[in-house]
Amino acid sequence: MSTPVLDVRGLAxxxxxxxxxxxxxxxxxxxGERVAxxxxxxxxxxxxxxxxxxxxxxxxGEVAVSGLPVTKEHLxxxxxxxxxxxQDPDDQLFLGTVRQDVAFGPANLGLRGAELxxxxxxxxxxxxxADFVDRPPHHLSYGQxxxxxxxxxxxxxxxxxxxxxxxxxxxxxxxxxxADILLGLDVTVLMVTHDLPYALQLCPRxxxxxxxxxxxxxxxxxxxxxxxxxxxxRLELPWGFDPRRIDSxxx
Amino acid sequence: xxxxxxHRLHFHGHSPVHRAPAHVKVLTLxxxxxxxVATPREAYAVLAAExxxxxxxxxxxxxxLTYLLPRMVVELPFVVFAVLMPFISHGPRTEVLGITxxxxxxxxxxxxxxxxxxxxxxxxxxxxxxxxxxxxxxxQRLRMPELLVQIMGFMIRYLDVVTAELGRMMTxxxxxxxxxxxxxxxxxxxxxLGALFIxxxxxxxxxxxxxxxxxxxxxxP
Numbered sequence: 001m002s003t004p005v006l007d008v009r010g011l012a013x014x015x016x017x018x019x020x021x022x023x024x025x026x027x028x029x030x031x032g033e034r035v036a037x038x039x040x041x042x043x044x045x046x047x048x049x050x051x052x053x054x055x056x057x058x059x060x061g062e063v064a065v066s067g068l069p070v071t072k073e074h075l076x077x078x079x080x081x082x083x084x085x086x087q088d089p090d091d092q093l094f095l096g097t098v099r100q101d102v103a104f105g106p107a108n109l110g111l112r113g114a115e116l117x118x119x120x121x122x123x124x125x126x127x128x129x130a131d132f133v134d135r136p137p138h139h140l141s142y143g144q145x146x147x148x149x150x151x152x153x154x155x156x157x158x159x160x161x162x163x164x165x166x167x168x169x170x171x172x173x174x175x176x177x178x179a180d181i182l183l184g185l186d187v188t189v190l191m192v193t194h195d196l197p198y199a200l201q202l203c204p205r206x207x208x209x210x211x212x213x214x215x216x217x218x219x220x221x222x223x224x225x226x227x228x229x230x231x232x233x234r235l236e237l238p239w240g241f242d243p244r245r246i247d248s249x250x251x
Numbered sequence: 252x253x254x255x256x257x258h259r260l261h262f263h264g265h266s267p268v269h270r271a272p273a274h275v276k277v278l279t280l281x282x283x284x285x286x287x288v289a290t291p292r293e294a295y296a297v298l299a300a301e302x303x304x305x306x307x308x309x310x311x312x313x314x315x316l317t318y319l320l321p322r323m324v325v326e327l328p329f330v331v332f333a334v335l336m337p338f339i340s341h342g343p344r345t346e347v348l349g350i351t352x353x354x355x356x357x358x359x360x361x362x363x364x365x366x367x368x369x370x371x372x373x374x375x376x377x378x379x380x381x382x383x384x385x386x387x388x389x390x391q392r393l394r395m396p397e398l399l400v401q402i403m404g405f406m407i408r409y410l411d412v413v414t415a416e417l418g419r420m421m422t423x424x425x426x427x428x429x430x431x432x433x434x435x436x437x438x439x440x441x442x443x444l445g446a447l448f449i450x451x452x453x454x455x456x457x458x459x460x461x462x463x464x465x466x467x468x469x470x471x472p
Contacts (some may be wrong), residue, residue: 021322050460053464055460055463055464076466076468079463079465079466080466081464082464083464084461084464086457086460086461086464088457090409090412090454091326091454091456091458091460091461094405094408094409094458094461095404095408096383096384096387096407096408096460097384098402102465104462104465105466108465108467109466109467112353131417138408138411138412152465153464153465156465156466230431
């Protein structure tokens with residue numbers, strides 16, 4: 001099998017205050033996959049995500065991105081390969097115009113001039129926000145800001161896109177528009193979410209993290225229909241939602 | 252969410268003052284204020300001339316005075332201080348409207364009031380005619396240290412976010428029967444301002460993480 005884009009082995013991590021968040025996590029994501037990372041609050045999902053681009057450094061175990069270990073000397077390269085979209089777009093968009101914000105990442109990678117412009121417009125095109133390029137981000141709606149936040153990372157042309165709660169705080173129409181955009185992207189995706197129907201719609205495969213360990217790594221359909229597993233790890237489907245009654249599942 | 256143009260101090264327009272490059276405006280204001288501050292306190296004719304120059308610029312900018320004057324309330328603490336000065340200063344006494352006050356205090360108070368008002372009106376005119384982004388670029392052109400320009404940029408960007416957050420906190424307080432304006436509830440208000448500070452600090456950390464994730468290494472590209 002090819003080298004996985006994300007390869008996490010035996011990852012353990014404790015915060016400086018002694019609270020241990022991860023107890024030996026193993027997971028791998030291959031090129032072109034869309035994988036959901038599920039789990040209750042406090043399971044360590046965000047802690048895990050912060051290891052993927054070296055914001056946090058593994059206490060034990062290792063993380064590699066397309067074979068390149070996540071260590072201090074490779075940070076710049078790693079951050080070009082792993083694009084993380086954080087939950088609150090206001091944390092991600094901090095400059096005066098959409099253009100500046102989307103250009104921030106690729107410019108840090110050393111791009112300038114026409115190539116930089118191409119990256120910016122390409123990324124905005126892919127999320128359908130090209131018309132807003134010269135607007136200040138704080139004048140956009142929440143759903144639009146979320147899309148621009150994704151563009152800021154797409155502009156770096158990462159090998160894997162990591163999304164933290166992409167559907168949170170979106171109205172149903174924005175949520176669906178975002179799903180259409182994500183389904184249309186030709187990138188590897190790891191999506192952290194509590195929104196189980198969204199995981200089922202977008203990600204053929206799911207990994208369940210609970211109390212700092214991986215407790216399941218199967219097809220999303222199998223996870224969501226395993227009542228014992230779901231109940232044991234505080235995962236619940238919205239009322240009235242039954243995965244068995246959905247006829248077209250992504251594969 | 253407002254649409255189109257920037258902040259609450261900006262008044263949209265296309266006058267020569269609006270079109271002048273930001274760094275020129277900043278330098279002009281700075282030079283003008285140095286002259287005003289250096290003017291002797293009792294040279295009222297010179298102070299009047301300086302005020303007239305400023306009013307001329309305001310007229311040229313076509314920003315209505317009714318827009319600028321209410322925004323001058325920021326000066327209020329200094330006005331209070333200027334009004335107190337004749338009463339708390341020492342020196343020879345003089346009589347104004349039947350009240351005995353200190354003469355040097357009176358002169359200093361009046362001078363503070365005039366110079367302060369000119370300064371505030373000048374700053375408001377700059378703010379009303381310059382978009383914040385242009386102002387930052389102007390400061391950059393003036394070789395202001397990069398770090399300071401970045402900090403100011405972040406302040407402008409997050410002012411709205413933090414104000415909105417404060418607004419939501421106040422609404423939540425009011426919904427639970429607390430009136431933030433009443434002195435009885437000031438302790439609660441102080442605690443929520445503390446909470447707002449912590450929240451903003453934590454947001455700062457999250458923004459920094461998001462920047463690091465996109466390869467930030469200490470300077471804005």
